[in-house]
Amino acid sequence: xxxxxxxxxxxxxxxxxxxxxxxxxxxxxxxxxxxxxxxxxxxxxxxxxxxxxxxxxxxxxxxxxxxxxxxxxxxxxxxxxxxxxxxxxxxxxxxxxxxxxxxxxxxxxxxxxxxxxxxxxxxxxxxxxxxxxxxxxxxxxxxxxxxxxxxxxxxxxxxxxxxxxxxxxxxxxxxxxxxxxxxxxxxxxxxxxxxxxxxxxxxxxxxxxxxxxxxxxxxxxxxxxxxxxxxxxxxxxxxxxxxxxxxxxxxxxxxxxxxxxxxxxxxxx
Amino acid sequence: xxxxxxxxxxxxxxxxxxxxxxxxxxxxxxxxxxxxxxxxxxxxxxxxxxxxxxxxxxxxxxxxxxxxxxxxxxxxxxxxxxxxxxxxxxxxxxxxxxxxxxxxxxxxxxxxxxxxxxxxxxxxxxxxxxxxxxxxxxxxxxxxxxxxxxxxxxxxxxxxxxxxxxxxxxxxxxxxxxxxxxxxxxxxxxxxxxxxxxxxxxxxxxxxxxxxxxxxxxxxxxxxxxxxxxxxxxxxxxxxxxxxxxxxxxxxxxxxxxxxxxxxxxxxxxxxxxxxxxxx
Numbered sequence: 034x035x036x037x038x039x040x041x042x043x044x045x046x047x048x049x050x051x052x053x054x055x056x057x058x059x060x061x062x063x064x065x066x067x068x069x070x071x072x073x074x075x076x077x078x079x080x081x082x083x084x085x086x087x088x089x090x091x092x093x094x095x096x097x098x099x100x101x102x103x104x105x106x107x108x109x110x111x112x113x114x115x116x117x118x119x120x121x122x123x124x125x126x127x128x129x130x131x132x133x134x135x136x137x138x139x140x141x142x143x144x145x146x147x148x149x150x151x152x153x154x155x156x157x158x159x160x161x162x163x164x165x166x167x168x169x170x171x172x173x174x175x176x177x178x179x180x181x182x183x184x185x186x187x188x189x190x191x192x193x194x195x196x197x198x199x200x201x202x203x204x205x206x207x208x209x210x211x212x213x214x215x216x217x218x219x220x221x222x223x224x225x226x227x228x229x230x231x232x233x234x235x236x237x238x239x240x241x242x243x244x245x246x247x248x249x250x251x252x253x254x255x256x257x258x259x260x261x262x263x264x265x266x267x268x269x270x271x272x273x274x275x276x277x278x279x280x281x282x283x284x285x286x287x288x289x290x291x292x293x294x295x296x297x298x299x300x301x302x
Numbered sequence: 303x304x305x306x307x308x309x310x311x312x313x314x315x316x317x318x319x320x321x322x323x324x325x326x327x328x329x330x331x332x333x334x335x336x337x338x339x340x341x342x343x344x345x346x347x348x349x350x351x352x353x354x355x356x357x358x359x360x361x362x363x364x365x366x367x368x369x370x371x372x373x374x375x376x377x378x379x380x381x382x383x384x385x386x387x388x389x390x391x392x393x394x395x396x397x398x399x400x401x402x403x404x405x406x407x408x409x410x411x412x413x414x415x416x417x418x419x420x421x422x423x424x425x426x427x428x429x430x431x432x433x434x435x436x437x438x439x440x441x442x443x444x445x446x447x448x449x450x451x452x453x454x455x456x457x458x459x460x461x462x463x464x465x466x467x468x469x470x471x472x473x474x475x476x477x478x479x480x481x482x483x484x485x486x487x488x489x490x491x492x493x494x495x496x497x498x499x500x501x502x503x504x505x506x507x508x509x510x511x512x513x514x515x516x517x518x519x520x521x522x523x524x525x526x527x528x529x530x531x532x533x534x535x536x537x538x539x540x541x542x543x544x545x546x547x548x549x550x551x552x553x554x555x556x557x558x559x560x561x562x563x564x565x566x567x568x569x570x571x572x573x574x575x576x577x578x579x580x581x582x
Contacts, residue, residue: 093480120486130481134500147495148486189481196485 042105044069044200044231045090050099052085059085061255063099067248072232074242074263077252078278083235086252087204090233091122104199120148123193127205129185131177137164137188138173141195149196156195163191167221183214187221194225201225203234239282243267251275362550366542370551373531374538375558381520381534384448385455386513392456393463398493400468411464418461423454427525430454447532451523459516466508470501503577510570514563535559 045067052060059082067073075083088094090101092108092115101108108118132140141160145151151159164170167187177185186206193201203222207215219241226232226245236242242249242263249266251259253274259266270276320328399411418426430450434443443449474497482492502509521536528537539555 091484093484116483116486116488119484122484124481124484126477126481128475128477130475130477132478132481132496132500134503143495144482144485144487147491193485 042102043067044071044104045233046100046102047086047090048100048102050086050089050101051097052082052089052094053097059255060089060096063255063257065250065257065260067231067233069231070229071247072226072230072234072245073248073250074246075233075235075250075252076237076239076242076266076278077258081252082255083252084204087202087233087235090202091119091124093124116148120196121199123190123196123198123201125186125189125193125201125203125206127208129177129182129189129209131185131189131192133177135176136173137169137175137177137180140177140188141192144192145195159195159197160191163195164188166194166224167191168217181214182210183217186210186218190218190221190225200231200233203232203236205235205237207236207238237282239267239279251278253278356549357553359546359548359550362542362546362548363554366551366554370535370538370554370558374533374535374555375561377523377532378517378520378534378558379562380448381451381455381523382513382517384445384452385459385516385520388452388456389459389463389512389516392460394467394498396460396464397467397471400464401471415461415464418457419465423458423519423522424525426458427454427522430457431526447523447526447528450526451520454522454526455516455519458519459512462512462515463509466505466512467501470505471497473504474500506570506574506577510566514566517563518559 043066045065047063047065050060050063051058061082063082063086065073065086075086077083085094089096090103090108092101096109099109103118104121106113106118108115131137132143135143138157138160141163142153142156145156145159146153149156161170161173164173167190169184169187169191172180172184172188177188180188190201190206206222207218210218215238219238222232222234222241223245234242234246244263246263248261249259249263250257251266251270251272251274258272259270259275265271266275267279270279396411396414399407400415402408402411430453434450435441443453445452471493478496478500479489479492482496483489487495520534523532523534524537528534533541535555535558539551542551543549
């Protein structure tokens with residue numbers, strides 16, 4: 034694994050990616066590169082394939098066709114040790130997916146011990162450090178169910194960070210949260226971005242995308258429609274589909290009237 | 303305006319016959335009366351003196367102690383626990399085979415479950431006691447009667463537990479496996495460290511049920527041919543009943559079963575409540 038770090042190529046590279054569920058082709062040829070330290074937000078309407086793309090990057094979904102490289106290793110190579118490769122890729126889910134039968138600290142230490150074979154002391158040390166980073170040291174002995182959604186998501190981020198990943202993937206990390214809890218999670222993500230973490234974020238948070246992302250990718254109908262700086266894609270979108278999506282997102286009251294037609298357009302593609 | 307309306311309307315609503323509340327208490331009252339009448343009728347009709355003579359001879363009961371506890375109950379618990387442990391291990395293996403992506407594993411597990419769930423435990427005990435020594439002459443099952451009992455009870459229990467485990471594993475949200483895999487757990491390690499511990503909590507009540515069923519099925523050990531020292535509660539009670547020509551030992555043996563199953567129920571309810579507290 035370590036020699037691959039010396040390679041100068043992009044941290045994440047996706048080539049000609051297709052993904053079908055039965056007859057339903059969700060991804061129709063995705064090419065994407067994300068460089069080390071870059072923060073890329075993927076936006077798009079629901080059903081556009083953005084979450085599937087993210088899940089293909091660490092092979093939670095097996096691509097139907099195409100290649101995925103992370104840190105120079107081809108994950109789509111059938112002979113690659115996918116468990117080893119995933120150790121370098123942190124993932125944060127919409128539904129947090131903390132282990133409910135373990136305390137917060139155990140959620141952080143168990144993966145380190147079982148997967149990285151760290152000893153008790155160093156796992157505990159990494160757990161404490163990362164809980165502190167997300168501001169939840171005082172919840173170390175609590176069970177996930179006793180935490181708010183925002184706290185659970187920050188624990189989930191800390192759990193991923195404790196594994197020492199090169200890359201972090203976020204799958205709509207704030208979509209399941211009450212509005213007043215979104216800010217704390219975004220603050221943690223902003224901190225990570227500032228520390229130079231390579232991040233791929235599927236999100237509906239346009240303010241976050243605008244302020245934190247180096248690049249914004251707009252997807253619709255299983256393809257990348259636009260890819261550029263936040264100012265380009267959000268500020269001055271070139272495609273009608275992007276403009277339509279952003280107008281609905283920024284002014285939901287307007288959306289209802291157009292809902293019907295836009296859905297049909299989406300299906301027609 | 304509304305002040306005048308409300309009393310009028312509520313009067314109208316109350317008018318017709320009995321209210322729901324009154325109907326409910328009336329029907330409950332009838333149920334109680336029927337129940338009490340039935341109990342009294344049985345109590346009056348039964349010949350208590352003869353029952354007492356046959357089932358509650360204090361002298362005979364006293365002579366059963368301490369052997370009924372130190373020998374019979376001890377053996378019953380021993381057979382049950384060893385059978386249950388074997389059933390847990392085998393049941394988990396069969397459940398994982400049933401959930402496997404490898405088709406032949408699924409078939410083997412399915413056939414196993416269908417056969418051993420469909421056969422009476424009695425037949426399995428006869429099979430272990432008779433067919434196995436015939437098929438493999440000269441081989442001794444480790445632990446003698448205890449080993450045979452563990453295997454027979456385990457084979458029976460595993461078929462049920464396999465289905466219970468499968469349901470429990472499938473009840474753990476899919477996101478748990480995804481989270482574990484994304485952290486670098488292998489499928490097997492994720493199953494052991496993350497999924498199975500959660501499944502166990504979910505299936506604690508049916509697991510207890512199965513233990514109680516095996517506890518009672520341990521009475522079938524007598525079919526394996528047991529020595530005096532290997533007798534469990536049912537055989538112990540029946541033997542004494544025939545030597546004393548009185549059924550008191552059967553009653554005492556029965557109470558000994560309850561001595562284990564009732565406290566067990568309490569303990570498990572406590573464990574459930576505790577597990578719930580941690581998760582919810």
